[in-house]
Amino acid sequence: MTPELALISALNGISYGLLLFMLASGLTLIFSMMGVLNFAHASFYMLGAYFGYQIAKWIGFWPALVVAPLLAGALGALVERFGLRRVHKWGHVPELLFTFGLSFIIVELVQVIWGRPPVPNDLPPELQGHLFTIYTTTFPISRGFIMLVAVLMMVALWLVLTRTRIGLVIQAALTHPDQVEALGHNVRRVFMLVFGGGCALAGLAGVIGGVVFVTEPSMAAVAGAIIFVVIVVGGMGSLAGAFVASILIGVIQTFGLALDYSLAGILRGIGVEVTPSTFGYAVWKLTIAQVAPVLPFLLLVLILIVRPRGLMGTREG
Amino acid sequence: MNDGSLSYRPINLGRWIIWGGTLVLFIVLPLIFKQGFARTLLAQMGILIIFALSYNMLLGQTGMLSFGHAVYSGLGAYFAIHTLNLIGAHQVVFPVSLVPLVGAVFGMVFGVVFGYPTTQKSGTPFAMITLGIGELVFACSLMFPGFFGGEGGISGNRTVGGNFLGIKGLNFGPDVQVYYLIAFWCFVSMIAMYAWTQTPLGRIANAVRDNPERVEFIGYNTQRVRWLVLILSSFFAGLAGGLSAINFEIVTAENVSALRSGGVLLAAFIGGMLFFFGPIVGAVVFSFFAIALSDITKAWQLYLGAFFVLLVMYAPGGLSSLILMNLRVMSFGKMKRLRDPYLGVALAGLTLLVGVVLLIELTYHLTLEAGGASTITMFGFPLDAHGRETWTFVIAMLAGGGLAFEYMRRRFKQEWDAIHVEIEDWARENPEQA
């Protein structure tokens, strides 16, 4: 692990983490506001990617960057209005099951319309190439673009929440929905807006993620698992926590995949020989890169047991 | 259709009739349906019934929503298939017919180990932990190819045990023999799990479901109750896994996947988690979707998902609650009034359904077979996927069926509600019998 590789890995990890945050922020807002854990959130991420792909084919990437998230958000609002709202009165379990079933349907619909194999969702020419090079390691423009959009999104979100009236209503409804309704605000419309907005954010992340990474039906499941880890580790209901957790997990995953060390290798370095006949060799010989996929879930389970509030959470759910 | 609360008592049929009838059914079914296809379907239903019933011990009985139940059945399956291979290699002497118990015991072991940290929390955090552990185990399955067999999984041979009780030819090779093995364990498990609901732990589990806080104030440690229920549930899940290992003679990472966990959740919910027999119904229906329907159309998962979501929205008590609600109306002698509304809803619904199915199948065809022939055959009729007539027909069915359905549905609801108002009134005047 050379210093420049470490730096580039760190930057990659941060950009990946910021992408995760774009996804997680929408989910956190929805959960804080409505107490609903939107299982289908990652599906809207996927929809963003596919919408982006399709719209880009018709009118180009840059317009798609605007239209696709709006489309995803509109769809989310409809889902809330005609689906979730109905189920809400039966409690959290049916809500969870509804979004779970929805995620299932969305994945299948995507396959009906676009097919099972990955679609050729390529980077637009403006985002191809490298931003800068250190010795021989490069940092792609696309990754830098992710960071840019994520930062812009965070700023916009912060401004909306703290400077606009609707943002204040949302903040208030986060902790005191009944009082807010008593004050005359249409809380149900706010719910619909928040749900739609959260889905739009997921869609935005999807448009970008779709071109930087692969656009295929399984992207929802993969992203979904990681996102749950993020919001639980960060603390369900905390945007700051989601931010910290996103970066943390983004970096862990990126670094983890790059590191080829195993416990056996380390032991060998200090003179202890580990052979296939040593007890537990299967564990010793695992490299960090091989273990990397498991790390987020290990973290998830640990946090849930040790500190179920998460790093910065305010509710346990 | 109702406000979510239980407002009817269970129908009091003779217990012996039900259990005896079930036993007879189990014995007789493969003799009626002799095709290999039907027998495999029945075998898989039997396994899923055990799995879904075990899942409902958590969800319907104790109020624990788990997204990772396949961990216990899958790990049980792995241990079962390794046992099978040990028997085959003559390193262990153990009857094949009891190998499912190996799966059960190891499922239970993991229930003890994983169950303890899992049941520290309840509600949504619990669901999240189960999801996390599920993903954890699934990810691990690719890391330890020695035990999990990597991408190809572990295969085995169910005839390695020689002849059952020395009876010639009874080596569990043929489909029908595996079916009876599964049917045996299924019947035994059903009785066991039903009996459990009539024990102190079973009843206290219900109390935990209804009001976990109050349970502490009548002397019970809620976490301990949940842990114990999980252990018992994982025993039966492991049993199902062991049977799966014998039936398919292969166990792969898919056995511990989130897909499997989601599947049993769907099955239990579709059948209905409020009543004991709900998951049985759900397992049967789910098997039809997953096995029979999947042969007919590639879009079966979409249909399954849509069916599930509709149930969540309109009948969260599942199919069993729908059945019982109608039986209740029947017991009050008011079913005749629903005959016409039901007919209307059914016909309109069928029209709408045909439209939807055509839409989905045609779109699928266009996407997947883009280069091939443009006609598909639906219900025996050839339809040109590119033809304007076809699409006009589809739209007509959708629009017509949709409007008709909505109209019929409202009429039905009117009649249904009226009937129930009458029933409520009667209940108020006869409080002991309600």
Add this chain to the structure above:
Amino acid sequence: MSQDNRSVTSALSEAGISGANAAALELKDLRKSFGKTEIIRGVTLSIAQGERHALIGPNGAGKSTLFNLISGRFPPSSGSIRLLGSEVTGRRPFEINRMGLARSFQITNIFQRLSVFENLRCAVLWSLGYKYSFWRNLNKLSDARERAEEVLRRIGLKRRRNIAAGLLTYAEQRALEIGITIAGGASVILLDEPTAGMSRGETASAVALIREVTQGKTLIMVEHDMGVVFDLADRISVVVYGEIIASGPPAQIRANAKVKEAYLGHHAEAA
């Protein structure tokens, strides 16, 4: 036990002459803060066995919090609680329940989907020693059934035996609430506003029920209905802003100037 005997025992406890019995409940300098707000600010109280004790006070004074501390719903910030002579500070609710204390809730807290009978049967299972048994058939446990039937009869819900608890009327649910509380045979009973929301007639029945089922037991109740309080209680403690400002027999409390000023107001004349 007659009224006089109870007062004598209370007096003896207060004087420190213990005799054979420890106090049913002993609170020593109990404090509880939520964040920076101190809700319970140093409560010291001793309640004798067999006594009927009422906690009264304005809303927000901390009466329910006290109940929650005693029953183990959350631990105190400092101070100690002794139940029948044993230390229970910071113990879990089920542990405290097993040591002989049961409580009801202000907001009805029953098992909605179980029948009335099943609600009561669940409440007796632990005290009869069946614990986590998953091998015994409930319907064959005749002692559990008989005990549940007995409580069912005493709370007057025999006619509603098989109805799901969630379908009962409000007053019936309150009666069931009391039934669940006493079914386990606990010797110290805490009732949190048992007559809340009841009409005159319902209150009278509830009071009769409470008096009957707490015979020979220690009763501690939070109540706002002064009629009920003066009817049932041997001793009253007045809780204001997390402190007990007065404690003693009803007549003494009625005459207490501090109490009149802080709380009783016109109730004193009416009662």
